[in-house]
Amino acid sequence: MQLQLILCPVDFSDFSVSAYAYALTLAEHYKVRLVTLHVVELSKYPYADYAGATGDLADLSRALCEGGKAKLREFVTKHSRQGVEPQLVVDQGNASDLILSFAQTHNVDLIVMGTHGRRGFDRFVLGSTTDRVMRRACCPVQVVSSPAHNIMTTGPDEKHRLSRILYCTDFSINSERALQYALFVAAEYGAELTMFHVVEGNLDPPTTEAIIAARTEQLDKLISEDQRKHLNVRTAVRCGKPYQEIVGYAKEVEANLIIMTTRGGDALDRAVFGSTTYRVIQLGPCPVLSVHT
Secondary structure, X not given: OOOOEEEEEOOOOHHHHHHHHHHHHHHHHHOOEEEEEEEEOHHHOOOHHHHHHHOOHHHHHHHHHHHXXXXXXXXXXXXXXXOOOOEEEEEEOOHHHHHHHHHHHOOOOEEEEEOOOOOOOHHHHOOOHHHHHXXXXXXXXXXXXXXXXXXXXXXXXXXXXXXXXXXXOOXXXXXXXXXXXXXXXXXXXXXXXXXXXXXXXXXXXXXXXHHHHHHHHHHHHOOOHHHHHHOEEEEEEEEOOHHHHHHHHHHHHOXXXXXXXXXXOOHHHHHHHXXXXXXXXXXXXXXXXXXXX
């Protein structure tokens, strides 16, 4: 696997600041290109309809894009460090559509973006730009959900590092691609990699013990003996609701990154069935690398 181009959408919120800081650390570590993208959405400006009716929409659009470019330059200047010079792109339209289009057209390897961390029923029904990108992107999406989190540990050389990675699997074929990313990142950073699985349902103790033993054996088989020689790997199996157990365990081991699979789905799927990945992103203690199937 190779990482050559990272895309970081920016909307100037605190969550964008955190996502941009994270994207910078990755671009610096992998020595790859970083593109920052700001999208001007006319629908968010109440006077856009009036401008359209009076024939001034083109002027308004031009002014907003020029303002966006200036603001993006200011944002990058304020939050950048020496060593990484990101490319600045400003476009107009629907944010999620343009992010997805840019990623596909330019063969982006990773999207790093923030989410506003909404709670409650609306997060499963209304969705968000991050949610739509996460479910439809042609590449993995790393989501940073809270500005308050200390995302990475700092090593002796003052560079940020990942030290503990949590890979979550349900043993489906969909999880295999996420595993490849987990192995890649763990090897790249020399991080401890925990292979994690949650057994759902209320089972009697003997049955639970037998299932945990069987699932632990399954986890062990996901890593070859040769890979184990070069990786620091452990396994863990818990019982309960997947998102609750993942979030709880990530806090317990102070994980720096959670890696898991995202299936497609739409708003109705999330409203009726929920989304383990979505809940972990919103409630978890660290960024989540979401790998679309």
